Amino acid sequence: MEARDEEASDIAIGIVGLGAVGLPLATLFSRAPGVSLILLDESEERLDAIRRGESPHSHFEGRYVAELEDALVTADPADLSAADAVVFCLPTPLTESREPDLSAVCAAAEAAAPHLAPGTLVVLESTTWPGTTREVFGEIFGGVEDVHLAYSPERVDPGRVDPSRPDGDPLGAHVPKLVGGVTPAATERAVGLYRRAFAEVVPVASSDVAEAAKLVENIYRAVNIALVGELKIAFDAMGIDVWEVLDAASTKPFGFTRFDPGPGMGGHCLPIDPFYLSWAARRAGAEARFVELSGEINRAMPAYVARKTAAALASRGIDGASARVLLVGVAYKRGVNIVEESPAFPLAEELSSLGASIAYCDPLVPECSLGEALELTDEVLAAFDVAVILVDQVGVQFERIVESEILVVDTRAVLREALRGEPRYFVG
Ligand SMILES: NC(=O)c1ccc[n+]([C@@H]2O[C@H](COP(=O)([O-])OP(=O)(O)OC[C@H]3O[C@@H](n4cnc5c(N)ncnc54)[C@H](O)[C@@H]3O)[C@@H](O)[C@H]2O)c1
CATH class of the missing domain: 3.40.50.720 (NAD(P)-binding Rossmann-like Domain)
Known part of the structure; x- marks a missing residue:
């Protein structure tokens, strides 16, 4: 034909x-x-x-x-x-x-x-x-x-x-x-x-090359996100602000591509696709250790944010078991209503297992498995002990958080400038 x-x-x-x-x-x-x-x-x-x-x-x-x-x-x-x-x-x-x-x-x-x-x-x-x-x-x-x-x-x-x-x-x-x-x-x-x-x-x-190229693009992101996540934890332990370090390193005009840390990895692609390669590599008798390690680190990030949240609460003498936690942004990234694989859910599980009660606000996600979204009003902020910022979501009035007295755990440096140095502000 x-x-x-x-x-x-x-x-x-x-x-x-x-x-x-x-x-x-x-x-x-x-x-x-x-x-x-x-x-x-x-x-x-x-x-x-x-x-x-x-x-x-x-x-x-x-x-x-x-x-x-x-x-x-x-x-x-x-x-x-x-x-x-x-x-x-x-x-x-x-x-x-x-x-x-x-x-x-x-x-x-x-x-x-x-x-x-x-x-x-x-x-x-x-x-x-x-x-x-x-x-x-x-x-x-x-x-x-x-x-x-x-x-x-x-x-x-x-x-x-x-x-x-x-x-x-x-x-x-x-x-x-x-x-x-x-x-x-x-x-x-x-x-x-x-x-x-x-x-x-x-x-x-060939089709094999096109399939492999797609996986490489996503693995590149997953590995680099894991790397900055690990660096965030290490620098935080050393008392160094990871975002200041990244700002500094980014002035190099070659050989450095910036990735920013967050609360973990979500969405349809990055938490899943890399493991298609590690599976195929195993099948061919090879190993893809970076892929496995980055998956491990990215999956562990929500537990780190939970520990930081508990530490923030402890700074005000609040026990995790009685804490009221407000998650800000549950979509996996800014500007979308996609919640698949969002780190908000493992984080909520970690905090719930301590006994904390969890609610969330996200103007693009009116409801999800955590219930119905709350509007970020002054009354809502007054009813919670800590706001954990997971995404700089479109439509969130972050200035209300700045103007309130609430403890803040910030996983994306959204309020880093506004609240720098305040004892209620924690890097998450
Ligand atoms: N979402 C992204 O941003 C993105 C980006 C790049 C690549 N991908 C890849 O593209 C592929 C599709 O992802 P998506 O995000 O569009 O998925 P999706 O879940 O948004 O959509 C899949 C659609 O397929 C339909 N469907 C499922 N089984 C079917 C069947 N047997 N017959 C007919 N329809 C069926 C579902 O009803 C759904 O409407 C995946 O491999 C994903 O990894 C996704």
């Missing part, structure tokens, strides 16, 4: 998995000329929200979902038979034993495979171990005539605004898009597909 030219002709693109990755991708493709979309998800709730033009994510506005009004929104994999290309954006979590869990990817791929037309381009975007597209998709789609298999990692950073672009590039159209095929022909097809929507498409040698 003759390869279809993705750039020149009209094209039907299927996107399977309409979450934080699949939805923005769909909006980008919907803006390209000649593109019709088939959007598939197993969640009827998610599909209904998309049909109503509603977004599940605070950083991804409903108006972007509304742009998808002409798409076929479906739960039926048979609808993918009309697609020239199908992109899979399914979750890739870890199992309880911290090993790759490809069950959603495989279930969606197995459901789609019998319906695909000969010559379909199949692209995986989920973060995964190097070899997945070739081995796992190779097996699942092996029976589709002339199928082309490729991998293209999603590099979306939820809530990121690119100051160099007039619109802030909220959908990442100007973030270079890596593409690696299982065969050179698949790479070529996938490059043509993504050129429709992305300003820069970077072909790489």
Whole structure:
């Protein structure tokens, strides 16, 4: 069968998995000329929200979902038979034993495979171990005539605004898009597909390389965040302000990239993805010790913040067992409502195990497993013993904390300038 030219002709693109990755991708493709979309998800709730033009994510506005009004929104994999290309954006979590869990990817791929037309381009975007597209998709789609298999990692950073672009590039159209095929022909097809929507498409040698590159990007962050976390603890013990040290080191114009410590690591990606590599390395008879060590350090950070909170309370003679703790910001980072893997939860568990009562405020997260968010008012602040700042969340009136008398444990240096030297201020 003759390869279809993705750039020149009209094209039907299927996107399977309409979450934080699949939805923005769909909006980008919907803006390209000649593109019709088939959007598939197993969640009827998610599909209904998309049909109503509603977004599940605070950083991804409903108006972007509304742009998808002409798409076929479906739960039926048979609808993918009309697609020239199908992109899979399914979750890739870890199992309880911290090993790759490809069950959603495989279930969606197995459901789609019998319906695909000969010559379909199949692209995986989920973060995964190097070899997945070739081995796992190779097996699942092996029976589709002339199928082309490729991998293209999603590099979306939820809530990121690119100051160099007039619109802030909220959908990442100007973030270079890596593409690696299982065969050179698949790479070529996938490059043509993504050129429709992305300003820069970077072909790489193979799907294995593209998969590995995505993991390296996230491991780089996870390891560096663990490093500054460990340095924060060490410098704090020595009576040195880690942020002053980082400000100083950052004046070096080369050879140093700044990372800032926080209360631990959260989100869909960094607490999970690195272990896809350590698993794959073990399988190949190699070790990835940095990955394991950084995971250990990052997971231990909430316990450190709990110890610092107990020490702050003790400075006012308050016992952890009777303490009323207000967590400020429970999303895993500023500007988003994403709470998956947020360090707020292990921290709350640590503090609850001491007997403390926990509440939180976060204007972007009205409710979560900790209950309903409180508004940060003077009355609320007066009702708590300590405010633990976990995120410099958008919409939090931090000046109210400054003006109050409450103890502050600050894991992000948000009030470092305002409260420096005050006995009620603690680095967390
Ligand atoms: N969220 C991010 O910022 C980000 C960034 C880069 C890469 N990634 C990676 O992209 C992948 C997708 O992540 P996400 O954050 O978009 O996930 P998500 O949980 O936001 O969305 C996944 C969607 O897939 C749907 N789904 C699950 N199983 C299905 C099935 N069998 N059939 C059809 N639909 C199914 C769910 O209903 C959901 O709507 C993961 O591998 C993740 O690691 C995520």
